[in-house]
Amino acid sequence: MLFAFRRPDFGRDSFVDLYRKHLDLCVAAEELGYDTVWLTEHHFVPDGYSPSLLPIASAIAARTRRIRIGTFVLLLPLHNPLRVAEDAATVDIISNGRLDLGLGQGYRVPEFTGFGVPRKERGARLEEGTEIIRRAWTEDGFSFDGRFNRLSNITLVPKPVQQPHPPLWLAGRGPKSIARLARNGYHLCGTGGPDQQQMYDAALKEHGKNPADFKIAQLRNAFVARHPQEAWDHSERGLHYMLSCYGQWFREASDLPGDELYGQNIPPVGELRHSDTARLFGEPPIVGTPATAIELIEDYLRRTRVTHLVLYMAVPGADAAAVHESMKLFAAEVIPHFRRR
DSSP: OEEOOOOOTTOOSOHHHHHHHHHHHHHHHHHTTOSEEEEOOOSSOTTOOOOOHHHHHHHHHHHOSSSEEEESOEEGGGSOHHHHHHHHHHHHHHTTSOEEEEEEOOOOHHHHHHHTOOGGGHHHHHHHHHHHHHHHHHOSSEEEEOSSOEEEEEOOSSOOSSSSOSOEEEEOOSHHHHHHHHHHTOEEEEOSOHHHHHHHHHHHHHTTOOGGGSOEEEEEEEEEOSSHHHHHHHHHHHHHHHHHHHHHHHHHHOOSTTGGGTTTTOOOTTTGGGOSSOOBTTBOOEEEOHHHHHHHHHHHHHHSOOSEEEEEOSOTTOOHHHHHHHHHHHHHHTHHHHHTO
């Protein structure tokens, strides 16, 4: 389950109530048998899109015992990598070894402007910063003379619980970013498209690595209910809102061919549920009954390799009680189908 802690204008909760309810949903995810709670980061978004992932991860760690806690993703070029290494190690200790650290280069123009970081440096900053985190977790007395960081005789204490270190994931959408993370041997955080998996596995093989040794987490929107219209009633406005946001952000960034057209001509709320063209993160939303969810996920798994299906169910503005009911129904009727595979 992925949580973004977003409060759009049509949301009814204060941020205090929103955080309380979503932290409760993270606890419920453990009780219902989900494997991982994933957190996602952005900055300067009017709806409060969660900007501080590791404090949230620490709060979840303190209230849970089994479920893993991952970042999908922390925008490393906007952070000091040594500070991230220390904070992430602390979360791993509080959780007794349940952290997955996912990192990304980011893309939103206002974030780089706000932090004063040139966008053209983001890929290099991500690669250098990830190496620093890995070395801080695994080495004593290390020094580093890089393009953006100069460190001398660094020994991080305490180190993470997991050995040799917590799993490291990197986000990738296009060929360049995916090739970078494959070359360095990191797991992939993807945004749904089978083409990402194909590029990733090909790049792993090119660098002498076995794809079977590496994990792929893919993000999909999902919401289930006993009746399809009920599922759409609870999720459609949030899905429409997300399509509008990401459309604007991708168009402003224009990182990949076609981004300049992303999110145009979105059907209005009420019609989105009947559209065959709306795609969020490259794939249609998994909305409807549990049987529909099983059918859509089965189709997806026939088309791509994915080890971690990340469900964005708590869409912006959705009622927390309705999200909880969707989580319960998915856990009761969809997860067992795939556990038996």
